[in-house]
Amino acid sequence: MDLLALADFNLVARHGGFGRAARATGRPKATLSRRVAELEAGLGLRLLERGARVLKLTEEGRALYERTGALLTEIDETAAALASGGARPRGRLRVSAPLLFAQTAMGKLAAGFALRYPEVRLEVTTEDRPVDMVEEGYDLVIRVNPDPDENLVGRIFLRDRLAVVASPALVRAAGAAAVPAVVRTTSVQAAWRVMEQPEIAIDPVLRLSSLVMVRDAVRAGVGAGCLPVSLVSRDLAAGTLVSWGDVAGPEIALWALYPSRRLLSARVSAFLDYLKAAFPKGTPDELAAYLAG
Template sequence: MDLLALADFTLVARHGGFGRAARASGRPKATLSRRVAELEASLDLRLFERGARMLKLTEEGRALFERTGQLLTELEETTTAIASGGHSPRGRLRISAPLLFAQAALGKLGAGFVLKYPEVRLEIIVEDRPVDMIEEAYDLVIRVNPQPDVTLVGRAFLHDRQVVVAAPGLAWPAEGAAVPAVVRGTLGQADVWTVAAASGPVALPVLPVLAMSSNMMLRDAARLGVGAARLPLSLVSGDIAAGRLVRWGDVDGAETALWALYPSRRLLSARVSAFLDHLKAAFPQGTPEELAAYMAG
């Protein structure tokens, strides 16, 4: 199979059209169209449904894109790293990161990176809002469960899950009663949390009594027995092990992933590649337990 044609197909699929892919990559639209047609001919498959004003992946095209997109991203990263040879990363690296991960780990991660690469000037901006990487001159963005974005590529480097915890003195409510809860955001009405207990999903009625904007604040309030809380396992595993909090169960279906994202339309710089490797070295398995151990270390 022609890898160049496959790369062009992935580019067009990611951007949703030949024109947008051509503008993003700087390559002629006619060339991209020809290369995709050649790939379809070699596979004897139609990968796109072409309309007068739209381009849509076929079922076969979607399956091919899902399997090859990440593989080609990793191949690009590898070849870029090899091409950079032994040159040490240098220059400014600007990163946007969410509040909780920044508070939990980026102080140590950032310091370790700068000590390893002293010619890099690292700037980390903490914010949870969506950002425009190109307009705001970010080299890398770290986000939790990001929405799909055709202009960005990246990888998940950490996985976590939400658990319901409470202080040892707070008992599971009697049937029909609600337990007091500390929640993130604003106070709302009585709610029901679905907890994945050992016996299966269990409905837990809760009544919010305290609302705050930080998970660390929620953890501190839960420790004092104000109410039950839904928190990332990585943030409370140490408290669970020490007996300061009791794990009532996992929040059903509430898994999260931290992604490192960067623009797909430009080559991966040595600085970004080195920081991705730094993340991988810190969290080789990408588990909540690794993040908890990193915070405690």
């Protein structure tokens, strides 16, 4: 495939027509038209529907544009960085983050990153569902204990653990009696497994969709809750909540992931480095201190 012809096709697709692309770049309209026609002939596909006044991408053309536009932009940025002797982050950076991390930490992180890298246009969306990074146009996603994916690479930047916590006024039931509990709306657990202790049977008296809401309800004394330590660290230190024990099971690991087949752009590298600088140890206490700061 001719990369120059592919670049011209992306140029025309981005500007919505040969004339607009020619005016924006100073390239001859006839040259752009010829290069796109050569690309179509080489692929054996029609990429553009050429009407009298309107130009539209075909289904194949849209798929090619969506899959190659970001790659060509990254190649251009890399070449420009090498030519200038440095990799100054710039351009759009789309990040997807899980709800709890977005609610508690992402606003502060995003603001600090924007101040440090004013030429990057950071866009953060909140998604707890798995996203298709390539199809949905994300540069980086933050996920909790993600399933293995051969198309993604990344690193752990934070670790946390779960603990059962409650108001000091809430009496823990003796024996097998269930304790009142505040749980997530998606929870189906009948008991919490606490390390080196008997299971805690629970009676869900309140179901809430957000862990922040669960914490606030536990603070109010409605029932016990199973929460990340980083979210209740200050309450435990102040004695407004008490711990009934750490939950048995795998640790909570927050990963920053990006497509393995995509060049790592300067803006993605800068964001990864910023996460590492914000949480150099990656511990629950460090996250709690960051949230309190």
